[in-house]
Amino acid sequence: MTSRSEVGAGLDQARRTALYRRTLAVVVVSQVFGGAGLAAGITVGALLAQDMLGGEGVAGLPTALFTLGSAAAAFAVGRSTQRAGRRLGLAGGFLAGAVGAVGIVVAAVVDSPVLLFVSLFVYGSGTATNLQARYAGTDLAPDDQRATAVSVALVSTTFGAVAGPNLVEPLGRLATGLGLPALTGPFLLAAAAYGVAAAVLFAFLRPDPLLVARALAEPVTGADPTDPAVPAAPREARPHGSGVAVGATIMVLTQIAMVAIMTMTPVHMRHHHHDLGEVGFVIGMHVGAMFLPSLVTGRLVDRLGRLPMAGASAATLLAAGVVAAVAPGDSLALLTVALVLLGLGWNFGLISGTALIVDSTPLATRARTQGAVDVLIALAGAGGGAASGVVVGASSFATLSLSGGFLALALVPVVAWHRAAIR
Secondary structure (H helix, E strand, O other), X not given: OOOHHHHHOOOOHHHHHXXXXXXXXXXXHHHHHHHHHHHHHHHHHHHHHHXXXXXXXXXXXXXXXXXXXXXHHHHHHHHHHHHHXXXXXXXXXXXXXXXXXXXXXHHHHHOOHHHHHHHHHHHHHHHHHHHHHHHHHHOOOOHHHHHHHHHHHHHHHHHHHHHHHHOHHHHHHXXXXXXXXXXXHHHHHHHHHHHHHHHHHHHHOOOOHHHHHHHHHOOOOOOOOOOOOOOOOOOOOOOOOOHHHHHHHHHHHHHHHHHHHHHHHHHHHHHOOOOHHHHHHXXXXXXXXXXXXXXXXXXXXXXXXXXXXXXXXXXXHHHHHHHHHHOOOXXXXXXXXXXXXXXXXXXXXXXXXHHHHHHOOOOOOHHHHHHHHHHHHHHHHHHHHHHHHHHHHHOXXXXXXXXXXXXXXXXXXXXXXXXXXXX
16 A cells, blocks of 8 residues: 555655645636536525425525535535545545535425425535635645635635636526426526536545645655755744634624625615516626636735634625615615625635634644534534524614625624734
């Protein structure tokens, strides 16, 4: 049996760099398809539940269910990755997401709320996997390019994630032509897209970047450390004790604020007589803002630091909440601005928080810790999604938007405390 050290033997710096770039390329391709699958639940999940069950109070249930499923999947993918590497963990997660999307279509056809709920839970596996794929590029990344590596994975999600919401109407026509409910169209796309993402990762993410990184961190028996052909082991993270907690807090708070406002925006728009094309446009712009700025954000996080960008996340999310609250319900332009700011603030928080997590975890436990943190993120999203419908039902969309914006301000004392702690 080949040892992990032997996996990395003979891998000089040039070959390691080439493998790092190849890994990023495979992740990019998989994320394009993964993004398309992710967008279905965001765009029409609340509307499908409302049509099947009726009432605003249930509109947040789909987001809650697929984010709860995302939490379970994040734990499973993290544990699987820790044991067997990124390839099997990520491919399995996307495959489960595809199965869940098929189940949602079947549930709508037979009008089964129970099957809908179970399928939404399983569909969440794709969401978790799409998020966890951002870590794959960091395994072999130089220390000063970790946030940039995260950003490459995230920005590639944009292409599928923006296209998905803007295809709502043609996908609805396709579903209707097949004798299916119109709102199942995006989930047909999700099933195919997640399936392709799983196949790409399983076939091409070889050798596994996490296993290679571990092998490079181990001494090779009999190797001469002065030989320039033998690369130095990558420097392990030298974490501050609070790094994981602070990184997780940043991502949890941004997730709650973003998911709560995003979930109820389609319902709010439909109440003000916006058609599905306009809903798809706004959500598409939002998802684009979540991922497209990532290349710039990653460089800013690497150069300016994790904590300043976390502070920028808080300010941007507050602005999003205020604009959403004051925007007239019939104003497509202002709702678009609000949702773009919402996506951008989430992007700042996710990349800065992710970089803190990678900085603060050794290779020996990195994948397991990353999975555990993503469980918290998913649970936060589930809570935000479930509460959003209740808040709007009891009060208003404006109240929900302001609450989400002010919640993000809790990042400011967290960032200030960590800055003081590391000095």
